[in-house]
Amino acid sequence: MKKSHILAIGVIAVAIVIIISTAGDASTYVNFEQAYQLASTGSSTQVHVVGQLPKDGAGQVVGIEKSTDNLSFSFLLLDDNNKEQKVFYNEPMPPDFLRSEKVVVIGNYQNSQFIAKKILLKCPSKYQEQKLNAGV
Amino acid sequence: MHYFIGNLGHLLVITAFVTSLLSAFAYWKATTQKEIEGKNSWLINARFAFVAHVLGVFGVVAVLFTIIYKHYFEYHYAYAHSSLHLPGQYMLSCYWEGQEGSFLLWMFWHAIIGLILIKTQKSWEAPTMVVFTLVQAFLASMILGVVIPGIDLKLGSSPFILLRDAMDDPIFKLQPDFIPKDGNGLNALLQNYWMVIHPPTLFLGYALTLPPFAFCIAGLWQKKYVEWVKPALPWSLLGGGILGLGILMGGYWAYETLNFGGYWNWDPVENAVYVPWLILIASIHTMITYKNSKTALKSSIILVIAVFLLLLYATFLVRSGILGDASVHAFTDLGLSGQLLIYLLFFTLGAIVLAIIRWKEIPSSEKEVSTYSREFWIFLGATTLCLMGFQVLLPTSIPVYNKIIEIFGGASNLAPPANQIEFYSKFQLWFGVAVALISGTGQFFWWKKIDKEKLKQEMLTPLLITLLLFAFTIAIAKVYNPAYLILTLAGLYLIVSNFKVLFTLAKLNPKLSGGAVAHIGIGMMLIGVMFSAGYSKVVSLNNTGMLISKELPTEFNRDNLLLFINEPRSMAGYDIEYRGERLEPRQKSGFISKNDVELTLDPFKVVALKDIIFQNEKLYNAKDTIEIFPENTFYEIELRRDGKLAASLFPRVQINPAMGGFIASPDIKRKFSRDLYTHVSLPMNREEEPEWGKLEEVKVKIGEEFFINSKYSTTLEEIRRVDEIEGVKLAAEDVAVQAMIKVQGEHEPYTVSPFFLIKNKSQVGRLPAEINDLGIKITLLNILPETNEFLLGINARQKDWVVIKALEKPLINVLWVGTFVLMIGFGMAMVRRFKE
Numbered sequence: 001m002k003k004s005h006i007l008a009i010g011v012i013a014v015a016i017v018i019i020i021s022t023a024g025d026a027s028t029y030v031n032f033e034q035a036y037q038l039a040s041t042g043s044s045t046q047v048h049v050v051g052q053l054p055k056d057g058a059g060q061v062v063g064i065e066k067s068t069d070n071l072s073f074s075f076l077l078l079d080d081n082n083k084e085q086k087v088f089y090n091e092p093m094p095p096d097f098l099r100s101e102k103v104v105v106i107g108n109y110q111n112s113q114f115i116a117k118k119i120l121l122k123c124p125s126k127y128q129e130q131k132l133n134a135g136v
Numbered sequence: 137m138h139y140f141i142g143n144l145g146h147l148l149v150i151t152a153f154v155t156s157l158l159s160a161f162a163y164w165k166a167t168t169q170k171e172i173e174g175k176n177s178w179l180i181n182a183r184f185a186f187v188a189h190v191l192g193v194f195g196v197v198a199v200l201f202t203i204i205y206k207h208y209f210e211y212h213y214a215y216a217h218s219s220l221h222l223p224g225q226y227m228l229s230c231y232w233e234g235q236e237g238s239f240l241l242w243m244f245w246h247a248i249i250g251l252i253l254i255k256t257q258k259s260w261e262a263p264t265m266v267v268f269t270l271v272q273a274f275l276a277s278m279i280l281g282v283v284i285p286g287i288d289l290k291l292g293s294s295p296f297i298l299l300r301d302a303m304d305d306p307i308f309k310l311q312p313d314f315i316p317k318d319g320n321g322l323n324a325l326l327q328n329y330w331m332v333i334h335p336p337t338l339f340l341g342y343a344l345t346l347p348p349f350a351f352c353i354a355g356l357w358q359k360k361y362v363e364w365v366k367p368a369l370p371w372s373l374l375g376g377g378i379l380g381l382g383i384l385m386g387g388y389w390a391y392e393t394l395n396f397g398g399y400w401n402w403d404p405v406e407n408a409v410y411v412p413w414l415i416l417i418a419s420i421h422t423m424i425t426y427k428n429s430k431t432a433l434k435s436s437i438i439l440v441i442a443v444f445l446l447l448l449y450a451t452f453l454v455r456s457g458i459l460g461d462a463s464v465h466a467f468t469d470l471g472l473s474g475q476l477l478i479y480l481l482f483f484t485l486g487a488i489v490l491a492i493i494r495w496k497e498i499p500s501s502e503k504e505v506s507t508y509s510r511e512f513w514i515f516l517g518a519t520t521l522c523l524m525g526f527q528v529l530l531p532t533s534i535p536v537y538n539k540i541i542e543i544f545g546g547a548s549n550l551a552p553p554a555n556q557i558e559f560y561s562k563f564q565l566w567f568g569v570a571v572a573l574i575s576g577t578g579q580f581f582w583w584k585k586i587d588k589e590k591l592k593q594e595m596l597t598p599l600l601i602t603l604l605l606f607a608f609t610i611a612i613a614k615v616y617n618p619a620y621l622i623l624t625l626a627g628l629y630l631i632v633s634n635f636k637v638l639f640t641l642a643k644l645n646p647k648l649s650g651g652a653v654a655h656i657g658i659g660m661m662l663i664g665v666m667f668s669a670g671y672s673k674v675v676s677l678n679n680t681g682m683l684i685s686k687e688l689p690t691e692f693n694r695d696n697l698l699l700f701i702n703e704p705r706s707m708a709g710y711d712i713e714y715r716g717e718r719l720e721p722r723q724k725s726g727f728i729s730k731n732d733v734e735l736t737l738d739p740f741k742v743v744a745l746k747d748i749i750f751q752n753e754k755l756y757n758a759k760d761t762i763e764i765f766p767e768n769t770f771y772e773i774e775l776r777r778d779g780k781l782a783a784s785l786f787p788r789v790q791i792n793p794a795m796g797g798f799i800a801s802p803d804i805k806r807k808f809s810r811d812l813y814t815h816v817s818l819p820m821n822r823e824e825e826p827e828w829g830k831l832e833e834v835k836v837k838i839g840e841e842f843f844i845n846s847k848y849s850t851t852l853e854e855i856r857r858v859d860e861i862e863g864v865k866l867a868a869e870d871v872a873v874q875a876m877i878k879v880q881g882e883h884e885p886y887t888v889s890p891f892f893l894i895k896n897k898s899q900v901g902r903l904p905a906e907i908n909d910l911g912i913k914i915t916l917l918n919i920l921p922e923t924n925e926f927l928l929g930i931n932a933r934q935k936d937w938v939v940i941k942a943l944e945k946p947l948i949n950v951l952w953v954g955t956f957v958l959m960i961g962f963g964m965a966m967v968r969r970f971k972e
Binding site for chain 1: 463507516530551818
């Protein structure tokens with residue numbers, strides 16, 4: 001066997017390992033119901049849940065509770081099935097949080113509370129930004 | 137309203153777009169024409185069009201800068217990214233905060249590189265410039281902002297769009313000419329000098345991958361299968377250096393500005409540019425192999441094409457909005473995803489089809505390479521780099537797979553790994569080990585003829601030195617984790633073996649030593665990364681035995697230190713003391729104590745109450761008006777060792793109520809062996825009214841000393857009658873006195889003067905005085921003429937405080953120095969290849 005063949009076999013083997021491990025370590029996008037079921041089977045896998053912040057008639061986000069020191073906060077999130085869930089986040093509120101049109105929380109259910117380890121925000125692009133800022 | 141300038145900008149964008157297409161067409165003609173005359177006349181046309189294109193691009197850059205610089209807030213770009221108070225140097229950063237500006241920056245570099253190619257590469261000019269101008273046409277189309285009539289297709293997003301066209305605010309219905317007084321401002325995190333130079337460097341790196349690609353395509357097209365390598369290689373080397381530098385600058389910015397304590401987060405946006413860089417390095421290696429031994433030509437072609445395509449793919453990932461659910465800092469979709477996809481597919485299909493057509497004709501060497509040859513090891517290294525890139529690319533592309541499955545009607549809920557850092561590190565660490573071992577060993581084959589016996593001889597001394605250094609390192613640094621041990625060993629081996637080559641070459645021909653220097657840099661970076669990331673430790677351990685707050689999580693209470701003002705604590709072998717809140721003047725470097733200034737109605741200006749001295753240097757006189765950054769507060773923290781000042785740190789907090797929180801940036805005490813990285817984890821909330829303790833009364837005579845809080849020596853120095861209080865004249869029958877009270881604080885005396893006032897002969901008024909640093913308030917309660925005494929009232933509150941977190945980052949400077957060494961290596965190699 002030529003050396004180049006051995007090398008090729010080695011490369012393919014490493015590539016297969018990489019593909020399998022990526023598939024194994026990949027997280028999933030789920031809704032709160034599925035996340036809850038996953039957690040109730042005893043799994044502590046972190047999942048992604050995509051949702052929106054519920055707003056009142058005046059367009060204000062409702063359901064935000066900050067701790068007194070502003071170091072952590074909780075909020076309500078509506079998932080794609082319109083299930084509302086309180087989410088706890090052990091960090092200060094990220095900048096632009098209230099302006100975001102979509103929020104992705106990465107975490108899991110712990111004793112029927114959803115604890116987010118990380119939050120990703122999707123902010124509106126400029127064409128959807130309807131109002132000028134204060135200070136105009 | 138300044139309509140003209142926006143229209144001019146738009147016209148210039150259209151000019152740049154059209155001229156790039158014209159130039160592409162003319163260069164195409166010049167390439168395909170057979171007769172020399174026709175060729176030359178097309179070439180002249182093409183150059184003329186390209187110069188017009190370059191002028192157009194420069195014009196667009198100048199117009200956009202004018203709009204930002206002159207604060208024309210009727211334009212969306214100026215309104216969204218700048219503000220009246222934005223310092224001049226950060227106005228450049230406005231360019232790259234928006235997508236349009238960063239496309240522009242990219243085009244700008246291409247334009248300059250294109251001019252250099254025309255000037256220096258006569259024989260390659262026409263075919264390479266076809267590729268260049270086509271790329272420019274695609275980029276220009278991204279900022280075209282033209283709606284094609286009939287099919288209602290919007291092409292590109294113009295940076296010259298008016299605010300009223302970008303936003304639906306009702307005010308524009310009432311007042312179409314409305315111009316906001318101030319802009320939205322630049323994201324505070326981007327107001328940093330690294331953010332001024334990081335994006336241009338990165339985009340220069342992007343732009344530098346185009347020449348090798350263009351040479352390669354031109355080579356395939358013109359059947360000059362082997363000749364293209366020579367002109368392409370120096371550009372690849374320059375690109376490898378600049379792109380690497382740009383990426384690390386981004387990491388350094390994150391380290392200095394964000395408070396996650398690291399420089400690399402394995403975010404998809406970071407990965408998207410890391411992968412092409414790895415492949416670029418691999419392509420440099422195969423090109424060098426080809427130049428030396430005529431092997432690996434086909435791999436060079438594949439890799440050079442892959443680098444450019446991967447950069448286009450990175451652009452697509454970052455700017456199409458596809459990463460929206462996966463990344464913290466991808467751009468949002470500007471409606472360009474379709475255009476970006478066409479850009480990507482055009483060059484992908486074009487390059488691949490061309491390569492397939494020509495594949496059979498490309499010469500390749502059939503001889504089997506020996507294990508004891510340099511080529512074998514370089515090829516092995518390049519393969520490892522490709523696998524390293526593949527491992528990152530695969531999970532980063534998960535959102536793309538989901539999209540593709542969706543397009544075909546399926547549904548996929550795959551998400552990127554939840555813990556990115558852990559996931560990528562566990563693979564990249566071993567790839568790092570492999571790269572170090574392969575490139576360390578490969579260096580012994582620098583001279584072509586070497587066999588097993590000779591190799592053993594050559595390797596013996598470096599191996600012994602490596603082991604010696606290794607034993608020494610682990611004994612000092614106490615590394616026990618097996619993976620880290622192996623990485624340290626591999627890194628040291630890489631450094632030592634390249635030093636050996638370097639010493640030999642220094643005698644023979646120092647010009648050839650760029651590669652050895654670059655590899656030493658890589659070895660240092662590996663070791664720096666391993667120590668700073670693997671052995672970073674929290675040093676701000678709460679050793680008081682008391683919780684900072686019951687409401688805070690346990691981890692926070694354990695890893696953070698509550699510092700009261702002027703009360704020393706101990707941390708990491710230092711005495712640490714919080715000295716108060718500071719402001720940063722705009723015009724001078726230094727810090728101003730908040731106690732020494734008075735606020736004005738303009739939040740950007742304060743007035744000095746006394747002479748402002750910073751580190752023995754007088755910055756301002758009393759009563760000077762000082763311009764400041766109102767959103768920034770710095771917390772002065774002193775570190776002392778054996779009573780001597782070791783460092784004054786000024787970690788920053790930006791309070792931004794509109795954004796609902798605070799953003800902390802660290803300050804770093806740098807020593808060669810380790811950085812002490814300190815940031816505020818909880819600032820005091822100044823909005824809340826302080827809770828004052830019970831009033832305590834003391835009767836004192838003038839000159840009598842007494843103690844406040846049983847520790848501050850206090851003297852009532854003088855009582856004087858005054859005619860006015862804070863600029864208000866008193867009526868003739870009113871009586872007012874001012875007490876001058878001196879309080880000796882921990883570091884300095886404070887003199888305060890409460891007032892006592894009798895108005896209309898019966899109404900008593902009292903104006904207390906506060907000493908912020910000591911947390912006390914003194915009131916002149918009464919005057920007792922019978923005993924010649926004065927009654928003072930004293931309230932105390934909790935002293936000012938701040939909660940900080942500090943981390944020790946061992947050997948992080950080895951990473952930065954290694955980066956620098958790597959750049960020197962790239963520079964040396966590049967100079968040599970350009971000279972050829």
